[in-house]
Amino acid sequence: MSQSSCEETSCSGTPYYKKRYWVFALITLVAMGLPFIQIDGNQLFLLSFDKKQLHLLGVAFDMQELYLMPFLLMLLFLGIFFVTTLAGRVWCGWGCPQTIFRVIYRDVIETKLLGLRKRIDNKQQEPDMSLPINKLKKGAALLIWIGISVVAASNFLWYFIPPADFFTYLSNPAEHTILITFLAVLVAVMVFDIIFIKENFCVYMCPYSRVQSVLYDNDTIMTVYDYERGGKVFDPKGIKLWKKPETPNAECTGCELCVKVCPTHIDIRKGMQLECINCLECADACTKVMGKLGKESLIGWTSPQAVETREKVRYFRFRTIAYMVALVIVMGALVVMSGKKEHMLLNINRTTELYSIKEQGMVENSYVFLFQNTDKVAHDYYFEILDNPKIKIKRPEEPFTLEPGKKVKKVVVLYTEERLSEDGRKDTPVPIKIHAYALDKKEEISVFRDSVFVYPRIDLIH
Template sequence: MKLSYRKKRYILYSLITLIAICIPFININGNQIFLLSFDHKELHLMGIAFNVQELYLMPFLLIMLFIGIFFMTTLGGRIWCGWSCPQTIFRVIYRDLIETKLLKLRKKISDKQQKPTYDTKNVIKKIIAITLFSCIALIASAVFLFYFVPPKEFFAYLSQPLEHKVLLTFWLCIAGFLVFDITFMAENFCIYVCPYARVQSVLYDNDTIMAIYDNGRGGLVYDNVGNLLAPPQKQDKNNECINCHQCVKVCPTHIDIRKGMQLECINCLECVDACTDVMGKLQKPTLVNWSSPNAIQTKTKIKYLRSKTIGYMIVLAIIFGIMLVMGSKKEPVLVNIDRNTQLYEIRKNGAIDNFYIFLFENTDKKDHRYSFEILNQEGIEIIRPHHPIKVESKGKIKEVVILRAKNLAVNNAKNDALLPLKIRIYAIDDSAISIERKSIFVYPKEQVLQKALHSKK
């Protein structure tokens, strides 16, 4: 038996809900699959932790998100809205499950146009429905926050709510918004608030998949400016639409799909199921299909691969490739090298000292001891520090570094010499941890050096 689109959506909703709940609890090497922690200033992506200084991947993630939305809309219209959007999922849970199935506040799922009457009994049912959904909203808002606060920390913070008022406020505000949105705003959010409905019209083309009424078989119901015509059967006896209005009654956004493409349509395909049931009893195929205008008019297959969709796929592949390359270059230790405002200091023996501030940040899960060496200037030695630098896991340490040069053969008759430095920083306790940084060493011109030495005698 062929499953209806409604049942297919319910299965997908269940999978999405299960995945959304499980992802924050799945750790790879001690890191979540996805976590954007403002507290720890970290981004976890597929088990790899990126420090705030390594958030160069975030722009690429955002670019992929927006281009992915464009690609998805060009290919399948508002398929996100009907099949994956939390707003739609929560509305199905509240309207179809709680109000209709559990409390019988609504008569049947197939008639979403008829609103319940609120006598004393139904008012009590409404209060119960809102209370039940409020519990779901608290759970949903907690799951949402798991992507910003790890579950263990979230529950630990909630055990001391007065010390974590910001988190508690966010949790309750998100839950409160969900309750207001789902129980009062309902589909008005999709129609009037959500910006996606306004964007979709410029992304559609005649090959975009959508819920579409076959005028050729069913007959015209509206003219080109949206005015209602005579019922199709009264126009022509060969028109197959019997004007039963089942496709209208079942629509959650209260539109008539026979009017053509409308921004309120969320591609839930309830109208397709309704027409399939009615026309099936007449031994005829449905008049409302999940297809494209070109496919309906030409009686051909849907054209998935076309210039727009291929272009979007190429761009997405390029951005994903760049992300993989950049992500593979993640460093286990971050080191920033800043020079002191003083260019150099000349010693009595003619040695030249340069001063630096090294900021070590250990992004690994373990404590490490670090040291460093100069790779490209044999005449420059490390005066300070004399010992390895210990940095705890996720910790930061600033270290004053003094480098000294003695009797360098530098052609610097006119200007101070800027000697390039190539510095290797490595962990003494882990040979796999090794990075390189660049800086400069400033050496004075001969005239300044001789004058300084003469004044020190």
């Protein structure tokens, strides 16, 4: 393998599995710790259906303010496209909970802790379940995994229910049966998935594995077997030719350690396959074998293009640069939009009655204003009508107080004693602009809404 592709493999000496374990530990730490970090009493991320709030980087957004959601979704999809184009299924091997849980269950609990599996480097050999001791060990593994699943499922729920509320609800299960049911279902799914479905989830069920191949190009980094050095083991139709390549100077020894260690039971020497989760266990296995022969691994984390041309991986190319530019734009828009958070909300609806005509030509229009205080302290609120002194407020006559987080519906009556139209054939909608605000912070907490005041046709006015 060339020096360039060596840069992407574990030639540095640290096997990939060790690096992955460090990444797994970091992800677990972040996932567990994040819900406990608060800024101004808000989580870094929380989607609370209970409180109808989205917390993002310590800022609470009400459900009516979900204008940020499209940006978050765009960021999510662009991020997936970018990472997949650049590094293939890197997420699957290094960050996906399914992979992390399988490593914990299969490699740590079943293999290292209980000795149910004989060898960590042979993932194809299932335990002999005819032995009574193995049945006991399987039971123990199940119990340990149920315990871990309860913690992991709770951790997942903390992104929807703040941990403090979660534990309060849990201490009173009779009144929170939905939460308890949800938690139990999550735990059951995790147990069934990790113990019984195993990597079949990645191979047959994961939607991401279905779409990722369309995002690949020849420069995408993935687990690649260097057939130039190793020799061809499969023909172009995918039929296995030999265990050990018979081509002259082929370096592959045919030991098949890379096959035995593969958790999805594939042979990477066949080329890129949908089933490969990019765990690089095969690369570590080959590094050991070839290391004994004083050679570099035949399997590396590189791009097909780099293997073919013996050149460096091309990280910066049109597609990756285009995704990076799009990501920066969307992130910028997200930052700008989150800075526009309103500390009060106002929705205006008109009542079914268009207008009512009172004595001496007075015309009234009625509305329902829904005010919400999204700030952390109580405020007195009122509103005014801008740019139209002929339209005045009849109800409510006084400002009103709203506690933090509370909302209130107010029937609002606007009136005019002046002639707003001379039209004798139809009603006239007069545009109005409402300015609602907190009395103590008029500059900071104020919103503007457009509406209409309907003035009747003139022959109805006495």
